[in-house]
Amino acid sequence: AQSVTQPDIHITVSEGASLELRCNYSYGATPYLFWYVQSPGQGLQLLLKYFSGDTLVQGIKGFEAEFKRSQSSFNLRKPSVHWSDAAEYFCAVGATGQGFSFIFGKGTRLLVKP
Amino acid sequence: DVKVTQSSRYLVKRTGEKVFLECVQDMDHENMFWYRQDPGLGLRLIYFSYDVKMKEKGDIPEGYSVSREKKERFSLILESASTNQTSMYLCASSRLGFLSQHFGDGTRLSIL
Numbered sequence: 001a002q003s004v005t006q007p008d009i010h011i012t013v014s015e016g017a018s019l020e021l022r023c024n025y026s027y028g029a030t031p032y033l034f035w036y037v038q039s040p041g042q043g044l045q046l047l048l049k050y051f052s053g054d055t056l057v058q059g060i061k062g063f064e065a066e067f068k069r070s071q072s073s074f075n076l077r078k079p080s081v082h083w084s085d086a087a088e089y090f091c092a093v094g095a096t097g098q099g100f101s102f103i104f105g106k107g108t109r110l111l112v113k114p
Numbered sequence: 115d116v117k118v119t120q121s122s123r124y125l126v127k128r129t130g131e132k133v134f135l136e137c138v139q140d141m142d143h144e145n146m147f148w149y150r151q152d153p154g155l156g157l158r159l160i161y162f163s164y165d166v167k168m169k170e171k172g173d174i175p176e177g178y179s180v181s182r183e184k185k186e187r188f189s190l191i192l193e194s195a196s197t198n199q200t201s202m203y204l205c206a207s208s209r210l211g212f213l214s215q216h217f218g219d220g221t222r223l224s225i226l
Contacts, residue, residue, distance in 0.1 A: 009154075032213060043118070043204055043217035044157075051213075090156065094212040102212035104149075106156035 002027045004093045006105035013081050014113045021076040021108050023091030032094040033074040035065055038107075039087045047089075050074065061085070086112045117141070118218035120205050126224045133192040135221050137205030145211060146188035148172075148180060151202040151220070163188055164211075195225045 003026040013019050025031060032051050036044040048059025055067040065076045074091060091105040121136035139146065147162040149172075159172030161180040169180050177199060181189040188207075192199055202222050206215040 036217075041219070043219045044206075044215075045217070046214060049214060102159065104157040106154060 002031075002093060002095060002101055002103055004091055004103050004105040006089075006091055006108050008108045009106075010109045010111065012111040012113060015083050016080050019076075019078045019081045019085070019110070021089050021091075021110070023074045023076065023105060024072055025074065025091075025093045026072065027093060027095055029095065030069070033065075033067060034092040034094070035059065035063070035074075035076045036090045036092060036104075037061075037087050038090065044090065047076070081110075081112055083112045083114065086110055118205055118207055118216050120203075120218040120221050122221050123219065124222050124224075126226060127192075127195050128226055129195060129197060131192075131195050133195045133223070133225075135190040135192075135203055135205075135223070137188045137190070137207075137218060138186050139188075139207040139216070140186065141207065141209075141216070142185065143207040143209050143216075144185070145208045145215075146182065147206040147208075147212075147215060148178075148188065148190045149204045149206065150174070151204055157204065160190065162212075192225075197225050199223070200225045 005024045034049045035047040038044045047063050048057050050057045050067045088107045088109045090107045094102040118139045127133050148160045149157040151157045163169045163182040179191045204220045205218045208215045
């Protein structure tokens with residue numbers, strides 16, 4: 001069965017430090033991969049997506065993610081975190097085949113220390 | 115810019131009431147979705163619709179129904195609200211299936 005795992009429930013980083021949020025998926029074929037961000041009291045905003053091609057994907061707000069097929073991972077990175085990046089981040093996996101399938105991870109809450 | 119609008123940010127209802135959550139999108143998207151979001155569980159798909167009057171069950175459809183009479187509007191209905199349906203409800207729309215969904219700001223529903 002298709003699944004998405006975000007191993008870290010909470011992560012705390014200092015402002016200006018680098019960030020990596022982990023996402024692992026389980027699916028037989030190459031899925032469509034997404035990262036969304038949710039600020040408090042808001043809906044979800046799409047940061048970036050991977051469908052095919054270059055495995056390093058650039059997104060909005062200075063984020064990037066790298067698809068590693070051998071590790072079934074799609075980790076989100078940012079070289080220097082800003083206080084406004086404090087939010088909850090969701091990895092999601094979509095697939096087509098026998099109909100549509102789309103699953104969100106349970107999220108990682110990012111806290112930013114001044 | 116795509117706009118997905120949910121009619122209420124906060125809603126308080128009583129057990130047994132019939133509850134309607136409304137969602138409108140302005141980008142002529144074919145696909146619309148309803149999720150609920152609970153702490154520690156992430157987002158779970160309740161129903162989605164790929165065309166007017168069409169609907170498909172998601173992962174947790176029990177206790178809910180939906181209506182899509184017009185392309186821009188997708189309604190979630192709690193037939194007889196129960197306390198375990200207290201949650202944040204998120205609506206989304208997209209042009210291509212589940213890909214690149216655009217989300218509304220959510221409705222925080224409390225069932226007393």
